[in-house]
Amino acid sequence: MSERLNQLAANIDKVLGKRVQSIEIALDEVTVIVNAETYYESALLLRDDPLLAFEQLIDLCGVDYQDFREGKHTGKRFGVVAHLLSLAHNWRLRVHVFAPDDSYPVVASITPVWNSANWFEREAFDLYGILFDGHDDLRRILTDYGFIGHPFRKDFPISGNVEMRYDPELKRVVYQPVTIEPREITPRIVREEQYGGSV
Template sequence: MTSKLEQLDTALRAALGERIVALQASVGELTLDVAPAHYRDVCLALRDDAELHFEQLIDLCGVDYAQYGNAVRDEAGRFMVVVHLLSLKHNWRLRVRVRCADDDLPLVASINDIWNSANWFEREAFDLYGIIFEGHPDLRRILTDYGFIGHPFRKDFPLSGTVEMRYDPDSKRVIYQPVTIEPREITPRVIRETGYGGLGGVSRAGLGR
């Protein structure tokens, strides 16, 4: 680690202690993992501790780890919330991650009253992933249409969706109806010339699947 990351690492360990689940450096930035039970009080410490002073939240998003890396996910939990923080005072950046404990009802505390820039980010993560932010003052959809069913960024959400919208000339209004297009596999075909890579005699069709 660089000296700046080492300084931040030391300050985080001193301020948070046993509340740290994991702390590691990656691509020039520290990633802090915390448990859902400590997520909110850790965020308060990150903002208020003078040695840390992360006064700005620049991003918050959800992650769905279902079938991550084409493998069965681990037992830590399917859904995660990832927060990116900035300390203008110390010129530090930090990534904070928290796993939702329950896959059926992914729930974490809202940090909107700690950094009010989290408001719309949390609504977006709720809308797209179905993550519930307990204590959020106005947790409702922000990107999908009124009456939308499901959460479109979940790995098990159908690529074609569940309903489609069209204008009906007979009723002279926009209507919703079940999806009419057939599900398609979007994995691109790999086409190579005959003899490519020493596979002489293998046809293009044979390499296309």
């Protein structure tokens, strides 16, 4: 393991202390899981403490852990993962937080800490239904405002709940029940000896 990664993990442990559930070094990356109650406070410390100095949020996404690892995951269903960059120290960090309530997933917004989180949090809300407490403009960003459900959830139906089409008589877009018949598509198997002729 890299000495730099060990130093980063030690700095995180020193600065965040009991706010941390776990710190892991794997595949040349450091991942820290923080408590949901201290997520916002942890974000401030990650940005402002000179031992860490993560000035930039690169990415943020939602995750649905339903049926993760073939159903062996026993933790909370919804999580948020943020990727941070420290230009001062030239290191990266993955920050993970789980929403405490699976039926109503809420975590704090970190948009006041890194304003680049704004549209990422809107995307996680739109696609996973994760709410970000303190976000001042949390609305759908990729799906239509009338869209029902959150399409990246594992329990969302593949064909969707409704479909929309343009009605030429009404001269507007209308929603209607899904007309696609559910079916299972099995790919055709092509054996190597069946194409390319003889070798």
